[in-house]
Amino acid sequence: VPFDQMDGDIWMNGSFVPWKDAKIHVLTHGLHYASSVFEGERAYGGEVFKLRAHTERLIESGRILGFKVPYSAETLDAATNELLKRQGFVDAYVRPVAWRGSEMMGVSAQNNTINVAIAAWVWPSYFDPEQRMKGIRLDMAEYRRPDPMTAPSRAKAAGLYMICTISKHAAEAKGYADALMLDWRGRVAEATGANIFFVGDGVIHTPDPDCFLNGITRQTVIELARRRGLEVRERAIMPEELSGFSECFICGTAAEVTPVAEIADWRFTPGDITRQLIGDYSNEVQPKRQAAE
Ligand code: PMP
Known part of the structure; x- marks a missing residue:
């Protein structure tokens, strides 16, 4: 199954959307100019290991790129926990991502919306x-x-x-x-x-x-x-x-x-x-x- 065709939900900009519908426009600034930051987290026994440290690093990565992630660490952590529960995952990989949106095209995109999504999937081993x-x-x-x-x-x-x-x-x-x-x-x-x-x-x-x-x-x-x-x-x-x-x-x-x-x-x-x-x-x-x- 292609990665974008899986079942389940993705948290996107404050609500849960069906996995297949979690889409962005082709003129997204993050795609053209790499104005995007992300995290990689792992849940074990239903809990993300060092979740807050990862969430804080996501927010800090955004700050370094000159944008403010528009959700608090508390909100993002709660969304992550809710996502794992909805997906029914105990051991899983979690991928939060934040990026500049598609309102303006060009190197400068001061006022583009900052989008945030969180996806999770089962990923037992990174290497063979x-x-x-x-x-x-x-x-x-x-x-x-x-x-x-x-x-x-x-x-x-x-x-x-x-x-x-x-x-x-x-x-x-x-x-x-x-x-x-x-x-x-x-x-x-x-x-x-x-x-x-x-x-x-x-x-x-x-x-x-x-x-x-x-x-x-x-x-x-x-x-x-x-x-x-x-x-x-x-x-x-x-x-x-x-x-x-x-x-x-x-x-x-x-x-x-x-x-x-x-x-x-x-x-x-x-x-x-x-x-x-x-x-x-x-x-x-x-x-x-x-x-x-
Ligand atoms: N270096 C790079 C380039 C990485 O992508 C990662 C994974 N995030 C790491 C180091 C290890 O970081 P962490 O232990 O926080 O996952």
Whole structure:
């Protein structure tokens, strides 16, 4: 079934509309000029993990693009919860999106309506589950993450995904699952939709998120690793260093914690630290319900 033909409802600008009717005009500013921001969230056991953090990031991404999301975080969170209930989803992926509408065409569209929609669907695994167990294979991307002075790299903005889709398609065409992107300086940055971690001599290393998303999953994984007493170093990592690491994994809301077996000519073996963090993350995302006594 094509994605736009599924059953169910989508929350759009304050009310629920049938999935197939959640349409926009072809002259939408967001489509032509990428004036669009979005989120990716996951519900586990009926509750979105860190929902408010995602909602606040959506609002902040809009602010960075110069617009105000016209709903409060409370309203958006309530809409998300209501949507999950209506759809009857327990474990699901949630996609909020906010964009400039179609009242004006041109680079400037100061007064265009800001639209917001929230859709949810069942999306069990971002990568092929079999590959995911062994560790996925990444190619090196041709494009680099831009300098923060070149693009608003802290926003989860649709425009920043142009180079991600190009890079992921190029990697897939060569049989890889995804691509590793360097930053404009040539430092290791992230995958096309997830942050990256390495393990060497029992220490965890991950790039400073100074020109890409400081993922909510990334922050959670760092906290979980430190809770275990593991050392986590956030620092500049050059590609030449990759040969010195034994384990590698990527993480993000959709990808969760996914082991990496290869990056171009480098090899990694999913080991104890990756396995422990996969387990810790899957425990952490389950709703913490008060034990009824
Ligand atoms: N980097 C990129 C480019 C992403 O698309 C994502 C997924 N939103 C992440 C990192 C990870 O972010 P999060 O853990 O907040 O989902």
